[in-house]
Amino acid sequence: xxxxxxKLLQVFSDVVDQGSFTGAADLRETDASYVTRQxxxxxxxxxxxxxxxxxxAISLTQQGRQVYxx
Numbered sequence: 001x002x003x004x005x006x007k008l009l010q011v012f013s014d015v016v017d018q019g020s021f022t023g024a025a026d027l028r029e030t031d032a033s034y035v036t037r038q039x040x041x042x043x044x045x046x047x048x049x050x051x052x053x054x055x056x057a058i059s060l061t062q063q064g065r066q067v068y069x070x
Contacts, residue, residue: 008042009067011035012050016068020058 014024015035025032043050050064060068 004042004045008038008045011038012042013068015039015051015058016060016064 011024011028014027015021018024018027021032021035021039025035028035039051046063046067048063048067049061050067052059052061
């Protein structure tokens with residue numbers, strides 16, 4: 001696995017744990033757009049899609065599950 005900023009991994013973990021970008025943003029006392037940018041940055045650094053996004057829900061991709069477990 002490539003080396004990435006641990007802060008990005010923590011944001012990713014928060015999104016998964018909270019079940020939403022908004023929940024993670026509330027937890028971090030920031031806005032959802034910041035969280036979205038951090039997840040996009042992490043996905044870009046890893047060259048992986050980590051989350052399936054719809055207007056109502058998020059779910060982990062297979063690659064996202066592997067990153068979340070690590």
